[in-house]
Amino acid sequence: MPPPDPGGAADESVLVLHVDDEPDFADLAASFLVREDDSFEVVTATNAQEGLDVLGARAIDCVVSDYEMPKMDGIEFLEVVREEYPDLPFVLFTGKGSEEVASDAIQAGVTDYLQKRGGTEQYALLANRVRNAVEKRRSQHALAERNRRLGTLVSNLPGVVYRCVNEPEWPMEFVGGECEELTGYSAETIESGEVVWGADIIVPDDVDTTWEQVQVALETRDPFELTYRIRTADGERRIVWERGRGIYEDNELVALEGFITDITERQHRKHELERKNARLEVLFENSPDLINVHDESGTIVEANRRFCDELGYTEEEVVGMAVWDVAVRATEADVQAMKRETESGDLRRIESTYERSDGSHFSVVNHLTQLDLNGQERYVVIGRVADD
Structure with missing residues (x-):
């Protein structure tokens, strides 16, 4: 059973599994690692099978393993770990250094490779490698989770999210959400420039007004809100509402990002209600x-x-x-x-x-x-x- 997803960067505790068939060296290495970084907790195992048992029971953040071990060496252990825990940091910490071992380790998916040396400096180096590997994994998981949530949000939005260049034809760099449902065109068609938002989708009579309203908002760096008409792929006209803002880098405008949704039915209901209210007002007054x-x-x-x-x-x-x-x-x-x-x-x-x-x-x-x-x-x- 794989360990739980790692915490974010704010979670400083690191649980390390050190597998080495020499118990005294494993305990010594564990002591030095904790001395180098007091956020480390080190669990030791004297063979690969014992290490696999620990992995099944504890939420390990990083594995440190020797190479030469009986029954299952470090590379074989790494291969088994990779089958169950594909992205778990794994540092091969071995006394046997050779290009062949290093090549096999890389091919098996090792995170880092470190040769044992004399002196205590090697533990500072090992602690640094472990910390870097864990932080990288946590950052990748945090980014993946953020992207997953963003993807879920975008896929459930009743409209289109976009990033475009601030030019009159609004060339789109990215389009997500219900693009085809709204416009009749795929996101790829619009992103490629085959269909251009400002030239092919916005109704010509609304193009100039749309441009002017956005530019006025950009002058003061305020968000903008627009209502305008679009023409879909099959020629249908719809009314959309858009909210967006400028994106700046080094104080320079680099893009616009925003959200567009269909308000055709809402506008029709609004106009019908206004007409009904106008009729009632006439009846009331007269x-x-x-x-x-x-x-x-x-x-x-x-x-x-x-x-x-x-x-x-x-x-x-x-x-x-x-x-x-x-x-x-x-x-x-x-x-x-x-x-x-x-x-x-x-x-x-x-x-x-x-x-x-x-x-x-x-x-x-x-x-x-x-x-x-x-x-x-x-x-x-x-x-x-x-x-x-």
Whole structure:
């Protein structure tokens, strides 16, 4: 079973397995390694099989192994280790030095090769080789994990991530994500320049505006946000939203990076909602009925033209008045009772007497309904003068 993935560079502890068939030398080497680097913990084994057992049980960061050992020498041990742990640092620390051994070790995938020498200096060198090998592996794993997460993020984005040159045609150096779903073109086609974003994809009428908006943002080094139209491979027009920013090296602009997503349906829904609201506004303002909207406290928040004209007030004067300022028999207690008794969607008929600004009265038949507008409780009152 392979050891767990190594920690990041911030994890300073290093677990070393030293395999040598001379126990006294293995213990001595372990002591010197720990003395050279107190972040090391060294586990010793006296043969390759014992070393494999340790590897199966402990999360070893680096193997240091002798070459000449009974039953299984250091190269054979390395070959077995590589089958199970392909990237585990392995340092061959051997008293037998020859070009043949070194060549075999390299061919088997050794991380480093160090010949035993007299004196304690060799342990400082060994400790340095081990630390470098472990840090390199940890950095590679951290980078691989970061790239994996980035790849997962990009593959799940509802759009396209890109890196391009700041030129009017926006030549793309990298395109990732749902490129083909958005444009009908593969990422490779766009990256190769066979299809150019600014010339072949952006609708011609939007090219100049897009360029100008980006340049304005780059002048102040601010992120930019754009909405523009594109033309897909099959000729369909779509609306996209883009957010990006300049990338600088040594204070020089070297590229743009950003994200582009399809907002066609959202824009269509927005425009349809705007048209619907415009129609409702016309109906509201031009209705022959007296319409007002008040909140749960009884304060009028909106009124149509007929309501204001009939009462003799301007809209500015009406908004902020209480219901009982208009309906002469209404009280604050009545409004609170109505609130308790009326559920959303209910329609209630109420006969009221309104008082105009000049003090005169008139009868009104109202129909009241409670609505939830953007999370706010509102009461819409549609009234008709009783004589009408």
